[in-house]
Amino acid sequence: MTQAVNHFALLPLYAAGGTALLVLVMELAFGKWVLPTAVSGGFATIAAAVALALDPAPTFCSGPQCSWIATPQAAVAAVLFAALTIGVLALSAPALRKGIAPPGEFCFLLVCSMAGGVVVAYSGDLITLIVGLETLTLPLYVLVGLRRFAPGERVTTTGASAAVTFFLVSVVSTALALLGAALLYASTGALHLAVLTGGSGPVEALGSVGATLLVIGFAFKVAAVPLHAWAPATYDGAPVPVAAYLSTASKLGGVIALAAVVQRLDTGPLVAVLAVLTMTVGNLVALRQTRMVRLLAWSSVAQAGYILAPLAVGRAGVQAAVAYAVFFVLLEFVAFGVVVALRGPDGDGGELADYRGAARRNPWLGAALVLSFAGLAGLPPGLAGLFAKVTVIASLINSGWGWLAGVVALNAVIALAYYIRVTASLYAPIQPVGIPLITSVADPNLLQAATHPRVAVPRAVAAAIAGTATVAVVVGFAPQWVFDSLLP
Incomplete structure (x- = not known):
């Protein structure tokens, strides 16, 4: 049967893929202008997604089934992928200007990853979905370890080790997902998501095994237990802007993939177990962290558990899970943006002790980080995060999964311990060496010298933080609009 091809429907992919090729040509031909080209391509992808949403x-249709489907949810996801790419480029701009990372390769790989995200957003069958996920993930293996070292600088293996860890675990998860898809196809003969089932009759057991392997393989993308151990090491070893992309865009791709399959397969008990283990392990281990990026990594593991919880319900919980993911990526990006601003273009995430008193000399950065932590904890003034947790708990209770809602609420209380601890540290005075604390508090000059030094935030980084924080605040006051836009 001949497949119909509508090139207008492929406009977001053309914009993303065309930008990647254009960045490569600009690097080879001129050796400059790659960053503005990549940013412009991100905005072009957003415009294309909006245009497709309007019409x-x-x-790629064969009869009533299509492999590329334009829906409101797909438009929201494509816009988010492009916006996160633009944001990460803004956070990376100071490092790229200093030559810490090669601009051409960095921008090309990041835009290629964005193109994979667009494919995930619009995918209508398992093959397209898995290809999109791998296109989203493959460039990140290189980006994690992509860093130039200045002459005389001691070369460490942290970035390379993080990249190898990420790659090895990803290969295993991809193999599981492909095997699961193959078993599902063998049991049902279907690949399109709209008609995906777990099989029945003699092949039902085969379909159940395929569904289990597929869910576990996709769980890697959201750093769910048991495929979670790569996240802290990879985030901490990667450049902080790349860690921000891993924690937001890569995780969003995994959520979309899981949402696409769990609403059509009977995997509720499996997803519920993954959710409980993921949020509990993430929160308990986060309590013991002493490095900022590792704390954010374990926090994002716990957040993945909150996202998985409503997916256990099936179709009735998909909207709550995707809405939570939208709010999560906004708040998580703000947190990583503040880390980039405070640590500088060539710094790592640092120890938690390095942030003590940081908000005293950098009040607006401190306020942005507090907004992010409050939202992730589900407390005001982070209204987006508060609404997200209420939505998840309400969907579980309404679907008869009250015990899982109780586990979510309990873990949210546990998470308060480390969010409040770090927030309090931001405004705490530091005791100067050899000077009693009471003297440092009494003498404003000593207190000012003891707190975190004031940082000069590059305009691109400031714009990324301010823009994302503003969007998080706006959707926090009007969250129902976001939720309604995700309804089928």
Whole structure:
């Protein structure tokens, strides 16, 4: 049967893929202008996604089933992927200007990852979905370890070790997902998501095994237990802007993939177990962290558990899970943006002790980080995070999963311990060496010298933080609009 191809429906992919090729040509031909080209391509992808949302059209159709489907949810996801790419480029701009990372390769790989995210957003069958996920992930293996070292600088293996860890675990998860997809196809003969089932009759057991392997393989992308151990090491070893992309865009791709399959397969008990283990392990281990990026990594593991919880319900919980993921990526990006601003373009995430008193000399950065932590904890003034947790708990209770809602609430209380601890440290005075604390508090000059030094935030970084924080605040006051836009 001949497949119909609608090129207008592919406009977001053309924009993303065309930008990647254009960045490569600009690097080879001129050796400059790659960063503005990549940013412009991100905005072009957003415009294309919006245009397609106004006039939805599927393509690659064989009969009633299509492999590329334009829906409101797909438009929201594509816009988020492009916006996160623009934000990470803004956070990386100071490092790229200093030559810490090669601009051409960095921008090309990041835009290629964005193109994979667009494919995930619009995918209508398992093959397209898995190819999109791998395209989203493959460039990140290189980006994690992509860093130039200045002459005389001691070369460490942290970035390389993080990249190898990420790659090895990803290969295993991809193999599991492909095997699961193959078993599902063998049991049902279907690949399109709209008709995906777990099989029945003699092949039902085969379909159940395939569904289990597929869910576990996709769980890697959201750093869910048991495929979670790569996240802290990889985030901490990667450049902080790349860690921000891993924690937001890569995780969003995993959420979309899981949401696409669990609402059609009977995997509720499996997803519930993954959710409980993921949020509990993430929160308990986060309590013991002493490095900022590792704390954010374990926190994001716990957040993945909150996202997985409503997916255990099936179709009724998908909207709550995706809405939570939207709010999560905004707040998580703000947190990583503040880390980049405070630590500088060539710094790592640092120890938690390095942030003590940081908000005293950098009040607006401190306020942004507090907004992020409050939202992730589900407390005001982070109204987006508060609404997200309420939505998840309400969807579980309404679907008869009250015990899982109780586990979510309990873990949210546990998470308060480390969010409040770090927030309090931001405004705490530091005791100067050899000077009693009471003297440092009494003498304003000593107190000012003891607190975190004031940092000069590059305009690109400031714009990324301010823009994302503003969006988080706006959707916090009007969250129902976001939720309604994700309804089928």
